[in-house]
Amino acid sequence: MASSAPSSPPPQPPSSSRIRVGSAPDSWGVWFPDDPRQVPWRRFLDEVAEAGYEWIELGPYGYLPSEPARLLDETAGRGLRVSAGTVFTGLHHGPGVWDATWEHVASVAALARAAGAEHLVVIPAFWRDDKTGEVVEDRTLTAAQWRDLTSLTERLGREVRERYGLRTVFHPHADTHVDTPEHVARFLDATDSDAVSLCLDTGHYAYCGGDSVELIEAYGERLGYLHLKQVDTRVLAQVAAEGLPFGPAVARGVMCEPPGGVPALEPVLAAAGRLGVDLFAIVEQDMYPCEPDRPLPVARRTRRFLRGCGV
Numbered sequence: 001m002a003s004s005a006p007s008s009p010p011p012q013p014p015s016s017s018r019i020r021v022g023s024a025p026d027s028w029g030v031w032f033p034d035d036p037r038q039v040p041w042r043r044f045l046d047e048v049a050e051a052g053y054e055w056i057e058l059g060p061y062g063y064l065p066s067e068p069a070r071l072l073d074e075t076a077g078r079g080l081r082v083s084a085g086t087v088f089t090g091l092h093h094g095p096g097v098w099d100a101t102w103e104h105v106a107s108v109a110a111l112a113r114a115a116g117a118e119h120l121v122v123i124p125a126f127w128r129d130d131k132t133g134e135v136v137e138d139r140t141l142t143a144a145q146w147r148d149l150t151s152l153t154e155r156l157g158r159e160v161r162e163r164y165g166l167r168t169v170f171h172p173h174a175d176t177h178v179d180t181p182e183h184v185a186r187f188l189d190a191t192d193s194d195a196v197s198l199c200l201d202t203g204h205y206a207y208c209g210g211d212s213v214e215l216i217e218a219y220g221e222r223l224g225y226l227h228l229k230q231v232d233t234r235v236l237a238q239v240a241a242e243g244l245p246f247g248p249a250v251a252r253g254v255m256c257e258p259p260g261g262v263p264a265l266e267p268v269l270a271a272a273g274r275l276g277v278d279l280f281a282i283v284e285q286d287m288y289p290c291e292p293d294r295p296l297p298v299a300r301r302t303r304r305f306l307r308g309c310g311v
Contacts, residue, residue, distance in 0.1 A: 019269060019278075020054075020281070021053065021055070021281050021282075021283070021303070022054065022055025022057070022083050022281075022283070023048050023053045023056060023282060023284075023299060023302075023303075024057040024059060024227075025044055025056075025058075025063055026057075026284045026285070027283050027285045027287065027299060027302075028047065028048070028287075028290075029288045029292075030044065030059050030288070031060065032060055032063070033061060033063050034063070037288075037289040039292050039295070041064050041065070043292070045078050047299065048080065048299065050300075051296060051300045051303050052303040052304075053080070053303060054080060054081060055081055055280065056082060056083065057082070057084050057121070057282055057284075058085045058086065058108070058112060061087075068114035071114075072114070072116075081115075081116060083117055083119060084117050084118075084121050084169075084225070084280070084282070085112030085119075085121070086120075086123065086171075087105050087108050087122055088124075089101050089122055089125065089153075089156070090125035091149050091152040092125070092141055092148050092177060093145075093148070102156075105120070105160065106163075106164075109164040109166055112166060113165060113166060117166065118167060119167050119224070119280070120168050120169070121169055121171050121199050122153065122156065122168055122169070123173050124149070124170075124173065124177055125176060126173075126175050126176055127175060128175055129245070132245075132247075133244070133247070140177075141177045149178075150187060150190040153168075153191060153196055154191055154196060155195075156196075157195035157196040158195050167224055168195070169198060169224040170187065170191075170198060170199060171199040171201055171204075172198075172208070173201070174207045174208055174249075179204070179208040181205075181208075181210040185218075185219075188222050193222055197223065197224025198223050199227060200225070200226055200227070202226070202229055203229030203231050203285075204227075205263075206263050207246075207249075207255075211263070212271075213263070216268070216271040216272055220274075223275065223279070224279075226279055227282055227283075228258075228265060228268075228281050228284065228306070229255050229258075229285050230256055230259070230261030230262060231261045231262055232254055232260065235252055235253050236254055239254055250288055251289065254286075255286040256285075257285065258302055266309050269306075269311055283299070283303075283306070
């Protein structure tokens, strides 16, 4: 009698084991290289390690030590490693801004690489000032500006990879020209996946009306990095009604401690886990400005919550 065919193994649930969790200076209320309302950098490093995180981002260039040997000494001494550096760019302004942009990018990329990072997070410029709310340029890009933004971001991604070995991940952001689901899709459709990937910030995407799970399912091959945060929908409704800029919205508490807001992070992490790729998921709870004793307890609770999500 012929032997029966071997049975197939049961399907395995999606795994988040390839997702590495970290935090960032942003979660300690740090938005600027130097600001009297921000915690000192040594306190940030002490507390982010105490909260149970192993990975951090550099934050605004100049906040953490910019001399590589000192940065490595300070981070390694606390059991911390660096996942990425971050830059803001205004590449929609065209080739005329390239040299100044590259000068800043090169400084951040060199430090990130020296610290052992593998990513550079690129954020587009604000169309209104995030502190004062002053409108600094038109909210809508022209077709020519879209072409400059996409082509020069591709160039940036290629040069950063060739010169520094970093993967460029583009971060859609509230109060910038790449914010809504329509703008994010337009940017991704117009750029080469080999040159630039997506940094999905769950809070910013929800703030601008997007569904993170839908985006991961539609553009999963472009996802290169995650920022984890949530939005308080009650505060967001007030922000929309009053037309508040992003900075004052954050001061009002629009970004809240998980699991108190949207999107729910469990399905986002599950969708990312199903991609089967290595990803960083960096907690970035916008809290500028905040009392200096507030971040650590929030960070501890958030790390405990994320462990419950399987990461």
